[in-house]
Amino acid sequence: MNDDLLLSDDLILANRDTMGRFTKLTEEQSVSSFIKRIEKTESCWLWKGCLDKNGYGLAYDQERMNTGLAHRLVYILLKGSIAEGLVLDHLCRTHACVNPEHLEAVTQKENVRRGESYWRNKDHCTKGHEYKGTVNTRGARVCRACANERNRAYLKRKELSNV
Numbered sequence: 001m002n003d004d005l006l007l008s009d010d011l012i013l014a015n016r017d018t019m020g021r022f023t024k025l026t027e028e029q030s031v032s033s034f035i036k037r038i039e040k041t042e043s044c045w046l047w048k049g050c051l052d053k054n055g056y057g058l059a060y061d062q063e064r065m066n067t068g069l070a071h072r073l074v075y076i077l078l079k080g081s082i083a084e085g086l087v088l089d090h091l092c093r094t095h096a097c098v099n100p101e102h103l104e105a106v107t108q109k110e111n112v113r114r115g116e117s118y119w120r121n122k123d124h125c126t127k128g129h130e131y132k133g134t135v136n137t138r139g140a141r142v143c144r145a146c147a148n149e150r151n152r153a154y155l156k157r158k159e160l161s162n163v
Contacts, residue, residue: 045099055095074098
């Protein structure tokens with residue numbers, strides 16, 4: 001980002017004091033503080049300020065008196081508002097990135113579809129059997145070998161209880 005970035009009146013950054021409370025900054029302090037929290041790499045602009053538990057950058061929204069997401073703030077400042085019903089998708093898949101060129105406004109459904117899911121990318125079950133794309137009636141992936149083992153054990157227990 002360059003130094004001519006101006007913050008809108010309703011999106012003023014703040015710092016935490018020693019007690020953890022937010023203190024309002026002047027616009028010059030906000031711009032300077034904001035720029036210092038961005039580390040430019042070859043492609044991404046990484047947020048070096050406070051991160052949430054999922055790795056997204058946090059910035060204080062003075063108008064709403066709460067913490068907002070830093071990538072949304074940058075997108076609004078540099079590209080304009082985000083249409084209602086849309087969320088920002090990180091095209092680079094880096095949650096801490098605030099580069100507006102790496103952000104695209106999409107529906108939540110599309111964002112989830114594009115996302116990298118731990119379960120979707122997993123190709124073996126916890127016992128080491130390869131997933132073969134089996135899906136149960138509730139839509140969850142199931143290991144066919146483990147399911148067969150469970151079914152055999154159940155039938156054996158059932159047979160023993162009927163004797």
